[in-house]
């Protein structure tokens with residue numbers, strides 16, 4: 001069998017005997033850093049603005065890192081290894097409903113779709129937060145003012161008070177933040193469900209980086 005980790009090859013028989021490195025250290029730091037930064041952003045929203053913004057920018061930085069790491073990172077961190085179309089994700093959910101889904105050593109197709117959704121929702125939240133900080137930032141965008149702040153440009157096309165356009169942005173920021181929270185709840189449900197179904201603690205694997213070596217029928 002191919003050595004997937006750079007470590008000693010896993011035993012072929014006796015599923016559960018060997019463990020292999022799946023998540024590299026930077027990916028794990030990214031994950032838990034994201035969890036911490038999101039918690040801080042959430043808890044500091046509304047009354048600790050500087051902390052809130054710092055946490056938001058930290059999230060944006062972590063996402064930027066993840067995009068690069070998805071291209072040049074270790075095997076299971078690469079987008080090409082786990083990104084599949086919506087059909088694969090739906091097919092996997094169907095298999096799950098029938099209790100027939102296979103075990104993936106890396107991200108399964110439904111988990112992969114969730115990663116995309118989480119990264120998009122987090123980016124949108126951070127971006128709208130950044131935009132509403134300064135009305136001029138909205139004005140810098142060629143198309144957005146017409147959508148979010150048309151009533152606000154004065155005769156010179158200047159944006160004064162955050163006002164109505166700002167309120168739309170604030171609303172968008174809040175909706176995106178709440179959507180992210182909902183996705184996180186689904187993400188956690190998926191992690192628990194997959195952990196139960198495949199008899200392994202996936203949260204621990206995101207700490208240690210190691211998972212049970214693939215058995216026959218698993219997808220490595």
Ligand code: HEM
Nearest residue numbers: 031034035038077106107108111115118184191202203206
């Ligand atoms: C304590 C709460 C959490 C636990 C236990 C947890 C656990 C996990 C696990 C086990 C995976 C790997 C899934 C797999 O095996 O395919 C994962 C991936 C991921 N989680 Fe979480 N998660 C938590 C909270 C969060 C939060 C709050 C966010 C977003 C703010 C998040 C974003 C992600 C992302 C983006 C990935 C993909 C990792 C990658 O880049 O490859 N998670 N999480």
Ligand code: HEM
Nearest residue numbers: 041042045046053056057059122125126129130133174177
């Ligand atoms: C992904 C990261 C972020 C999350 C999860 C997040 C979440 C939130 C939440 C839940 C609120 C409260 C909305 C409400 O109930 O009114 C909020 C408000 C706000 N956020 Fe963010 N935010 C993030 C990033 C940012 C960034 C990067 C900035 C600016 C640089 C920012 C600026 C603001 C501002 C100005 C408010 C309005 C505070 C107020 O007047 O009540 N946010 N954010």
